[in-house]
Amino acid sequence: MxxxxxxxxxxxxxxxxxxxxxxxxxxxxxxxxxxxxxxxxxxxxxxxxxxxxxxxxxxxxxxxxxxxxxxxxxxxxxxxxxxxxxxxxxxxxxxxxxxGEPADALAARLHALAAEQGAPVRLFSELSDDEAAALTGLPPADAARARQREGSQPLLWDGDEPGWQRFCKVLEGDGLTVTRGGRFRHVMGRVxxxxxxxxxxxxxxxxxxxxxxxxxxxxxxxxxxxxxxxxxxxxxxxxxxxxxxxxxxxxxxxxxxxxxxxxxxxxxxxxxxxxxxxxxxx
Missing domain, CATH: 3.40.50.1000 (HAD superfamily/HAD-like)
Structure with missing residues (x-):
């Protein structure tokens, strides 16, 4: 340098x-x-x-x-x-x-845990470009880039807050890291x-x-x-x-x-x- x-x-x-x-x-x-x-x-x-x-x-x-x-x-x-x-x-x-952990492996774990818990979860990466654009305010091309996850999965939670807190504990108990941004809840490995x-x-x-x-x-x-x-x-x-x-x-x-x-x-x-x-x- x-x-x-x-x-x-x-x-x-x-x-x-x-x-x-x-x-x-x-x-x-x-x-x-x-x-x-x-x-x-x-x-x-x-x-x-x-x-x-x-x-x-x-x-x-x-x-x-x-x-x-x-x-x-x-x-x-x-x-x-x-x-x-x-x-x-x-x-x-x-x-x-x-x-951390690859995004596709995270998606598989999240789907399995959501099915096991009956949790109303959607993954941002699995939305259409138009759906992602509507949620973020981004043009569809930019929304497509936002969906190209490598090591995390933003979530959309369609339940209530107590239900989210319960599911959050399940995720953390499974060794995942959960955090909140300005728009989405994010799940990653130990990062x-x-x-x-x-x-x-x-x-x-x-x-x-x-x-x-x-x-x-x-x-x-x-x-x-x-x-x-x-x-x-x-x-x-x-x-x-x-x-x-x-x-x-x-x-x-x-x-x-x-x-x-x-x-x-x-x-x-x-x-x-x-x-x-x-x-x-x-």
Missing amino acids: ERAPRLLVFTDLDGSLLDHHDYDWSPAAPWLRRLAARGDAVIPVTSKTRAELAVLRRQLHLEHTPFVTENGAVVGLPAEWRRPGDPPPESDGLTLFTP DKGRAVRWLAARYRELHGRDARTLGLGDGPNDLPLLEAVERAVLIRGAHDLPVAPRQDALYRTGQPGPRGWVEGLEHWLLKDGPDKENGHE
């Missing part, structure tokens, strides 16, 4: 860097450019799929930083973050790590955003022989592990009514939602100390 970043900014996308309703990120564009100019690394940590993120990484100019998709089920590394002994890169030059963040921070230390500063931003329950795995955290005001209470002393709660809240949180932490001090420059 030509210039090792001093600050790793781990960010959720939907409801955080991207607006919950229309997926707009333009309010954050000036700060994305500023972070790039400072040499900081903005690392998406999202429930989105790798197929979805491939498009966004180009739009956001984040092709040279790592990423985490499907709530920690997939970690992607560009060439600068690889080490000898890593798996060979894919055709797009990225090295992939999939620490989460926080484990992926800590793994990437350790990879940085292995590559550069020192620790990086870490800042995390998110808005939903599935972001709790992320916000608890960083030095400083920003809880962005959500477009949902789900409780989010990170166990994090260095936490700033924004008044603004979405990308405006993202900017608000960055400015709280990065302008508080001054950009040069925060980025480790004298």
Whole structure:
């Protein structure tokens, strides 16, 4: 890496860097450019799929930083973050790590458990593109990319909340991880955003022989592990009514939602100390 970043900014996308309703990120564009100019690394940590993120990484100019998709089920590394002994890169030059369980195996387990419990569950990945588009507000082509799961399964629950809590205990008892995003309930293997963040921070230390500063931003329950795995955290005001209470002393709660809240949180932490001090420059 030509210039090792001093600050790793781990960010959720939907409801955080991207607006919950229309997926707009333009309010954050000036700060994305500023972070790039400072040499900081903005690392998406999202429930989105790798197929979805491939498009966004180009739009956001984040092709040279790592990423985490499907709530920690997939970690992607560009060439600068690889080490000898890593798996060979894919055709797009990225090295992939999939620490969880494959999506098709998860689907089979979920169908079996739902049938056993009489649980009213539908898998997002098994909807039609039009059905997925109607639920997410995405164009059908984007909804198709959202259905290309590799290591997780978003669920639609057609029962009541007590029934969900009972089924959730069954899933967790079967060794699965369950979390909530802004729209869906997600089921994965033994992975989460926080484990992926800590793994990437350790990879940085292995590559550069020192620790990086870490800042995390998110808005939903599935972001709790992320916000608890960083030095400083920003809880962005959500477009949902789900409780989010990170166990994090260095936490700033924004008044603004979405990308405006993202900017608000960055400015709280990065302008508080001054950009040069925060980025480790004298």
